[in-house]
Amino acid sequence: MREKQLHKEIESLAGAIALGEATDADRRAYREHIASCALCLTELGGEHELARTNALVGQARDGEVWDPQLGSVLRRRSRGLSPVVRFAAAFAMTFGLAAATLHYFAVPVRPAPASAVSYIPAAGTTVHGPAPAAAQTQQRRLMVYHNVVQMARAPVTPSEARSAAAQPFVKTPEIAAVTVYPQTAPHSKGPAGVPVWRDPVWRTVARMTTTSLSETSPQRVSSAEMLQLRSAGRSLTNEAAPLGGETAINPQPPMIAYAEGAEGTTAFEVLIDEHGTPTKCVITKPAGYRFLDEAVCKAAMKARYSPKTLDGRAVPGLYRDAFTFRVSSNQSEGLPRPIH
């Protein structure tokens, strides 16, 4: 009975600490308790852990953008909305989403910078125009465009821009992308005429070039600059990033991806702890095929990361990225030239 009472007190202390309402005496009492209570330590964590868990709520709230407009409440006093209004709302919502999605996919192919069209092969669509000869060699490939959204903002060097302007139809899709594809076609037949599903040989063709403009790209700051920043009293943050650059995450979809012709964009977030170990992978935008999402998460969990640093101190952080999968049906279409 007494223990139950004590446990209630500890819970209320922990709640006060999480909400930032605790006095120093409360904190001391809580510290003393968890020093002797392993269960509380594993289930609740220390003072900072409580505050961090609580901060999740604030993070989630600050990320919200839903802004419903009720209009005149009194006109619609029946329970709930009328079917017409519901339909209109659903229509508006769908339309808005569709517009947002279009925008999402339209960003990479925006033709504004002079050479962007030849630089990025329009997210897997034909850049080359008709390729009649190559169309006969029906080798299906699964192309993984690394982070299409970032690619749109890849800076174009002046020389590239000039050459692209001089030859607008030049066929050099030197895109910033990771392309993974099997060298053997999956539909090959065995000796007895039975289809054999061989494991594909994976090969990285092009390397992702990151841009300093992108929000998620790691900021490399030299130690001299770091000292300068330190002395200027500004806090210095390095976001979590995969070790070995952006190509370190290398999703390898299963054979069924070819059979299905699976295409889509998977956006994901990986939680990186202070040691650089990925602790959790969350799909924030599914590709529509579960195996694509799983392949991405599996690859993301396999990679090693450099942890987020605040003033040189490693803290748990978040790495956000996206992969776009496209199936190309012939040899040359949209296939980037190998960089190395």
Added chain:
Amino acid sequence: MEQVYLVTGMSAAQSRVDALVREHQTKLARYVRRMVGDADVALDITQDVFFSAYRTLQREPERPLTAGWLYKTATNTAISFLRRKKILRFVSLDREHDVRSLRIDERSSASIDLQTAMRRLPAEQAAAIMLTSYAGYSSQEAAAILGTSADAIRQRVCRALRTMRAVMMEPV
């Protein structure tokens, strides 16, 4: 003042409710959406809250209606909705269900984790953590809204945090 109402064709209660709607609709609707985990239901409940504010003002024109009153009514409606829907809530335990209530641009890991945790919490704990951490009330104010003691609120917050931590830790 009376002339103003005559010109606009609105009663005092109507104009006060309109002001309340303009000021609080977004926050309140998002709060209810987190509580019930469904955007459509959240809109319905928010409508109901403002309509009952209107009826209250018609009955007692002098009554000051604060944000606290709105949150109290919304919380009670949401809790009774959750109790009615209890069986439904525990049928599907996968995360895809939680994602559906959120807009596509709101699906960060923190957001999904919170929604998953909210669905697993008992209604009282959900209300406690939402009023304090989410809506920003202190535990005393939340206690006044829910009609309990501040200690009980803190205790519920602690239990809710325990569930949330478990959700954050578990692999997807």
